[in-house]
Amino acid sequence: MKKPLIILTGPTAAGKTELSIQLAKMAKASVISADSMQVYRHMDIGSAKIKKSEMQEIPHYLIDLLEPAEEFHVVKFQEYAKTYMDEIYAQGRIPLIVGGTGFYIQAVLYDIDFTKEQGDAGYRALLERKAKEQGAHVLYEMLAQADPKAAKKIHKNNVKRVIRALEFHHLSGQKISEHNDAQQQKESPYNFVYFVLNDERERLYQRINQRVEQMLDKGLVAEVEKLRRLGCDRHMVSMQGLGYKEILEYLDGRCTLEEAVYKIKRDTRHFAKRQLTWFRRERDVTWINKPDFDYDDHKILAFMQEALVQKGIIT
Secondary structure, eight states: OOEEEEEEEOSTTSSHHHHHHHHHHHHTEEEEEOOTTTTBTTOOTTTTOOOGGGSTTOOEESSSOBOTTSOOOHHHHHHHHHHHHHHHHHTTOEEEEESSOHHHHHHHHTTOOOTTOOOOHHHHHHHHHHHHHHOHHHHHHHHHHHOHHHHHHSOTTOHHHHHHHHHHHHHHSSOHHHHHHHHHTSOOSEEEEEEEEEOOHHHHHHHHHHHHHHHHHHTHHHHHHHHHHTTOOTTSSGGGSTTHHHHHHHHTTSSOHHHHHHHHHHHHHHHHHHHHHHHHHSSSEEEEEGGGGTTOHHHHHHHHHHHHHHTTSOO
């Protein structure tokens, strides 16, 4: 029998965190965070990290695990998540993956195999230098020629993913889009329900703008200043996160605070749009559009409960 797994995802600021606690209580689940920023210590405000008091005694994993200088990527996420899932099953509970990083979720859900992807540190360093000296667009143009399908799916400024795709093509001669398509056709080893929480675009964008203002009120600038004192700089993976890189630009004197805030709001809205594009491509997804439930969490939870009962995940 396949082991049970619950996923709750959706675009940033859709309200996943609050709903996840109620869902975890109802399903006797423990939460694994699928968020590329909440894994870092000292990065609380900009990552909209759940507070201990908000967890309501629900066990949470992959939060405050690493220092900002450490690198975190999909392979590490998959390794940690599998370990924690085994721990959760041993406790007689159900893993509940919560977060907006679709590739992380996909890696666990379909047990994507990354072991064949050997690295070429020299080639990667060459590409990184090229991006720094000539600009991210140069690498993106290289990818558009080598693997047009991958280029359509990867944002031109996501240098890390562009380099990974070019490195894969360089080493294997195969397009990473073809490799990913093959992996995505795999059947999941889990009995799962994949919930995607969504809202009307205008309302979602309004929530994003409000959230950014709240982050500033809570001390986002001071948080980034503290990270700088700890030795964090813009070359670290952790400091590439939305909200952090823009405030860092302001602190480095490369833009005004007003410009930084404008960029955070704009880029977060664009990020939410890309997240939704990703989730629409996924298979076997259960959409939860909040307006359809009159924004009533009780109605949403009742719907989720029914879906979980139908799949035999809960009784």
